[in-house]
Amino acid sequence: MSVTTKRRERERAQRHQLIITAARELAEAEGWEAVTTRRLAERVEYSQPVLYSHFDGKDAILRAVAIEGFGELADRLRRARPATPEPSRALHAVCGAYLEFAAEQPALYQAMFVLPTDVKFGHAETPPPLRTAFNEFVSCFDPDDPRRELFAEVTWSALHGMVALSDSGRIPPNGHTERLDLLVTQITATPGGPATPQGGGEGPRT
Amino acid sequence: MSVTTKRRERERAQRHQLIITAARELAEAEGWEAVTTRRLAERVEYSQPVLYSHFDGKDAILRAVAIEGFGELADRLRRARPATPEPSRALHAVCGAYLEFAAEQPALYQAMFVLPTDVKFGHAETPPPLRTAFNEFVSCFDPDDPRRELFAEVTWSALHGMVALSDSGRIPPNGHTERLDLLVTQITATPGGPATPQGGGEGPRT
């Protein structure tokens, strides 16, 4: 392999990343509906078919953006979760970081969790960063609780619901702090409570 | 106004509904991405421009479908919530009905809560059925609790998160029963648990 070939491959890799970044920036600036192959090509200063020499199609570009996002989210959540033994605080920190991430980069979040995708979740071929991100939630719960994954799922669902609903204008975003606080309080609460002794098998059984 | 004019208006109203129903059925059968104005026109056996004499555009048709859905959801939730004083059971019933609704008619649900919309939520001009539906959640909580709306918001968010994530293949749908049970248990739990009577202002103020 000649030295020039090497250079070409390097340039090609750079352009690959350039496309991803351009798509992401364009989406963040004007929304995903503005990200067309024509506009994207114009932005990277190449013709349209060049995109198809790097990706299988528009969906693949979107997927690449999403995967990039998974890594960044995982980093962020890991940094947020302090090595505190107190579960409530750790969970609050992780959930807060999640909401921040979604609020700061709504288009990226959409690519990851809203737009149709064929990225496998909870599967064998799930992107490792995605698993890592989810595990940050799991790690906030008691390691001895066999239901900690379930707790993580419900927590994540609630957060995603908040993000999705506020992002599409279905709930006002200013109540997020209160919702976050309430969510964490309730998810870490012990059922039964002082005032409501609903027998032993509280809740309709799992 | 002549009698024939009346007939024409009646027929026109029927066609209006026909378009909405056709859009809904087509979406439910093949997904919203398959609902194009051309296919829709073909289905109602009129030419494409006729759609635009009934609606301002494709978005308006979608909005009409969503509003129809709000009414049906409100009915469903109202029927589900029994006149039980026990909050946990009522909430479980309403949440269960919500998830059923979403699972049975995923495309309708998407039109209501996922696809971009300009329907006003939590506003003055919010469609009444939508308010009604949301109030079914609110009514599950203690009328004396000033935070019952907040509780309803968080509950709804969590449900929506479950629906959205499972609908797009991001969490497996078979865990829904467990997630529902856990959500209701936690949301109706008293924070602090049996051992921690949390004084008056539990949680970081609202």
Added chain:
DNA sequence: GCCGTTTTCTAGCGGCGCTAGTTATTGAAG
């Protein structure tokens, strides 16, 4: 039976994702 209004249709615009076929570029052999 005619005419103005209203309704409906045909045809087409610009833009979409994507691709076939052609041109330009380039590294290496003669």
Added chain:
DNA sequence: CTTCAATAACTAGCGCCGCTAGAAAACGGC
């Protein structure tokens, strides 16, 4: 230094999209 096969990039175009202008048809009132 020239020539040539291979590679890279482009132009042009396909079928589809949402939407609309202008023609054609249907129809009520006289």
